[in-house]
Amino acid sequence: MSFIKLQNVTKHYLNDADCVAALQDVTNSIDEGCFLGIMGPSGSGKSTLLSVLGGLTHPTSGQVIIDNIDIYQLTAEKLADFRREYLGFIFQSHNLIPYLSARENVLLPLAVANISAAEKLHLAEAILERVGLADRRLHLPHQLSGGEQERVAIARALVNQPPLLMADEPTGSLDSETSQQIMTLLSDLNRDGQTIVMVTHNSDNQKWFDQTIMLKDGQLIEKSVRADRYSKAM
Amino acid sequence: MRLEHIVFHHLKRCKGRAAFLVIGLLIGVSTVVTMLSLSDALGRKAQHELENFGANIVITPHNDQLELSYGGIQLGGVNLVSKEISETSLGKIDSIPNRRNVAAIAPKVLGVIQAGGRDVMLMGVDPGVEFNLKRWWSIDGRPVAQGRELVAGALVAQSLGLKLGDQLMIQNQQFEIVGVLSKTGSQDDQLLISPLQTAQNLLTKPGVVSLVEIAALCHDCPVDDMVKQLQTVLPDADVQAVQQVVKTRMHALDQFRLFAWGVAVTVILIGALLVFVTMMGSISERTREIGIYRAIGYRRSHVLRLILVEAGIVSAIAGVSGYLVGVLATVCGLPLLEGGHASWQWDPLLAAGAVIAAIIVGLLAAIQPALRASRLDPSEALRAL
Incomplete structure (x- = not known):
């Protein structure tokens, strides 16, 4: 049973009088526990697809079904609840809140959760430990390196234990060594059962993905599944 | 968090x-x-300060006649006061709902007496209240305090040649002038002022007063309501607000x-x-x-x-x-x-x-x-x- 289903997803943007097709009739399905890579050249519609998958951009037509929920049939507030409960976002430029410490940034998704302060703190500390930032938890973002900021962003995306992690070019602004560390971290998470959808333009990252889809001019032109994907968990 | x-x-x-x-x-x-x-x-x-200008409610004996004077000029007619106000009835003022707004009650008895061979208006007052209420009175000497003491208005003093410390015979009783008012430009200049009881005895009006002035503390107080309340407890008297002062103040x-x-x-x-x-x-x-x-x-x-x-x-x-x-x-x-x-x-x-x-x-x-x-x-x- 597919965890994510994209059915004929089309997204048009109105640019002045012109209608730009960012996505055209994209159909795909992703299993639970899969590490999906979305690749393609600049302007191919990768980020738009991630945005549509993440419940942030309504498609012009088509359906996005995650865990049997047609997410764009939800009201705006229910869709916000869905994002909070199902999705974790890692943004291209980390997008940490500059005046909050690493731990407070990680706590952000829990600020509106109905759990005790002690439990929130425990979850945040645990995930910071997991990404190797326990000793940097009280630092502000500008006091952290790019790789550390990225790991804070990953911790924030994971703190509410979402079934699906969405990452938009998480290694885009990092050097190769730090990129390797981040990809290893994501791969470890995936090995533990975390479903991940990641946008990247770097073909070197393809080796980490179970499934890769290639976009060009908003169309899905290629789909590949790694041969050893089903032996990964062993 | x-x-x-x-x-x-x-x-x-x-x-x-x-x-x-x-x-x-x-x-x-x-x-x-x-x-x-x-x-x-x-x-x-x-x-x-405005309250220091004096009373803003006046209680007078009930009178059906229209007053035929303006600015002190009498235009004929006889102003017969049918009855005076009983001094004991003034206690009822304390029973009105707005009694807390009543700052001072100044009863007076008025009448004409013979002094120094002339007819003079005598006003008996409660000295403690009256001299406090009439802050604009400037006295050479001091206010009256006991029975046989008088304060003379400026014109009376001038007319009878009275000065501070003089003795004045009224109805075969000797009175001392303990104070002389500076000229006020009002009817007060033509008065001899004595303690209330002294005046009541001289005028043979024991236990009654001719009018009562009331100073109401009118910071948001309803003067018109107070007038109605006073009229209710004193049905035999006329109660009037000194409208001009009150309205200008407000x-x-x-x-x-x-x-x-x-x-x-x-x-x-x-x-x-x-x-x-x-x-x-x-x-x-x-x-x-x-x-x-x-x-x-x-x-x-x-x-x-x-x-x-x-x-x-x-x-x-x-x-x-x-x-x-x-x-x-x-x-x-x-x-x-x-x-x-x-x-x-x-x-x-x-x-x-x-x-x-x-x-x-x-x-x-x-x-x-x-x-x-x-x-x-x-x-x-x-x-x-």
């Missing part, structure tokens, strides 16, 4: 903006507090208050505009941040709360500090305006009102920016995605 923590951290980080907002509202609130405190203090002082105070409120509302509107513009600027700067909140699952109501709690905190700080600055300005300003005669009084209603009004104005001004923030499309706000 709760949403409020984010607000506190944001305020801590953006101290400059927060200070700007606080100062903007503070100026508004302090101006309002200063204007209202000043108007209140000056109003009370004016009230006090009009002057109302004008001052109106002016103060006009300034207050204008300044508050400017403060609200400042909050609105600053919050709109803040929302524009925080578009990306709000996009993050929305992307990680904050509802519109959560974003709305973030903005409104921040506006509420800033407004509350501005309200409290604005009130304190306003009080300080009032305390410092009063001596300059009134030479230290008017005083500031703690008004809990104004204090609470200033803080609550600041919060309401701050929240109202922040509603539109907050709604705008809550309606931001997360993907549009983020752009990174």
Whole structure:
């Protein structure tokens, strides 16, 4: 049973009088526990697809079904609840809140959760430990390196234990060594059962993905599944 | 961690903006507090001074005849007073609902006596009340205190050649002139003034009075209501408000208050505009941040709360500090305006009102920016995605 289903997803943007097709009739399905890579050249519609998958951009037509929920049939507030409960976002430029410490940034998704302060703190500390930032938890973002900021962003995306992690070019602004560390971290998470959808333009990252889809001019032109994907968990 | 923590951290980080907002509202609130405190203090002082001009309610024996005099000029007719007012009935004044507004009750008995070979008007008064009420009386000597003492009006003293310490024979009784009034330009210049009981004995009117003047403390007191209440308890007397004094007093105070409120509302509107513009600027700067909140699952109501709690905190700080600055300005300003005669009084209603009004104005001004923030499309706000 597919965890994510994209059915004929089309997204048009109105640019002045012109209608730009960012996505055209994209159909795909992703299993639970899969590490999906979305690749393609600049302007191919990768980020738009991630945005549509993440419940942030309504498609012009088509359906996005995650865990049997047609997410764009939800009201705006229910869709916000869905994002909070199902999705974790890692943004291209980390997008940490500059005046909050690493731990407070990680706590952000829990600020509106109905759990005790002690439990929130425990979850945040645990995930910071997991990404190797326990000793940097009280630092502000500008006091952290790019790789550390990225790991804070990953911790924030994971703190509410979402079934699906969405990452938009998480290694885009990092050097190769730090990129390797981040990809290893994501791969470890995936090995533990975390479903991940990641946008990247770097073909070197393809080796980490179970499934890769290639976009060009908003169309899905290629789909590949790694041969050893089903032996990964062993 | 709760949403409020984010607000506190944001305020801590953006101290400059927060200070700007606080100062903007503070100026508004302090101006309002200063204007209202000043108007209140000056109003009370004016009230006090006006009350020193004397009575504002007069009780006279019931009389069906129209008075045929104006400005002291008699135009004929005989003013026959059918009956006097019983002194004992004055106790009923204490039973009216607005008795707390009664500052002084000044009974008088009037009559004509022979003194120094001439007819002179004698007025018996309660010395403790009367001389306190008629603050404008300037006495050479002292007020009457006991039985056989008199204070002479300026014209009477001149006409009878009386001066301080002179003895005057009335009905074979010797009286001492203990005081001479300076000229007042009123009927008081033509009076001999004695203690009430002395006059009642001389005029053979024991236990009655000719008229009663009442000074009502009229800071918002309903004089017309008091007149009706007095008329009810004293059905055999005519009770009249000295309308001109009362209405002039009220009009002057109302004008001052109106002016103060006009300034207050204008300044508050400017403060609200400042909050609105600053919050709109803040929302524009925080578009990306709000996009993050929305992307990680904050509802519109959560974003709305973030903005409104921040506006509420800033407004509350501005309200409290604005009130304190306003009080300080009032305390410092009063001596300059009134030479230290008017005083500031703690008004809990104004204090609470200033803080609550600041919060309401701050929240109202922040509603539109907050709604705008809550309606931001997360993907549009983020752009990174």
